[in-house]
Amino acid sequence: MNLLIPWDKLHGAMTHFPIALLLFSTACDFASVAFNKLAFARELRIVSLYALVFAALASLGAVVSGIALTKGDLWGRGNFGWHHRFVWPAFGLLLALAVWRLVAREAMSRFGLYLYLTLMLLASGLIAVAGYFGGEILLSGGGAP
């Protein structure tokens, strides 16, 4: 299977979609709260919802290609291990937030909204750090001494 599919290239290409879409969705959410009195705040919330849902869907592809690339090694050592320590919480949180948002839509209390925004920030941070270590694996040879 690995002979036919270039998993390294595929994983590199697929991981950027969930990272970019999640960060974009978080930015749209915060902008919609900051400018909630303006007309486009509602459009921003719709855009952030779709970006989050597509981020969650794209993350499935990124995870599958990553597992194929590492031949099922979900932790590892060095930068590899650090990448995975941040990826799995980010992946879980991203899926949970996307489903929560899809079900709740606009029906969020003030507490729920602030909790959601806090978790979006956390997920963005986790995925950004996971992406950083993913880049380090390729650019610096990972944990090679």
Next chain:
Amino acid sequence: MTFTREIKGAIAGGLTSLLILIVTFVAAGIYKDRRVMEDPFRTSPLAAQNLSAKGRTLFFQSCAHCHGRDADGGEDAPSLHKLQISGAHMALVIKSGIKGEMPTFSKKYSDQDIATIVAYLKTLN
């Protein structure tokens, strides 16, 4: 009503996430186990020796002039003794190279060839 939908969404999100994570980890575990069973390194000591011997030959052809004949490092490349990375990661670095530091070998060597080099590098630990 608002509160109910919000709570339902949070519960659904948590459960979906948990379920997908469990499926991912179980599937990856099964996949890893199957790969280990198919690993020629595990089939017999003789096969393992042949594998690392071939890897050693390839290492001398392509890696030794930078990493040293004993793989203990050269002027521009680090020692490969006691690498703290997995075999899959070693294979990835050999295939993809390191930008500005190490060339890629994905065109020169097949996955099987790279697996032999990895097998040799593992014997250095």
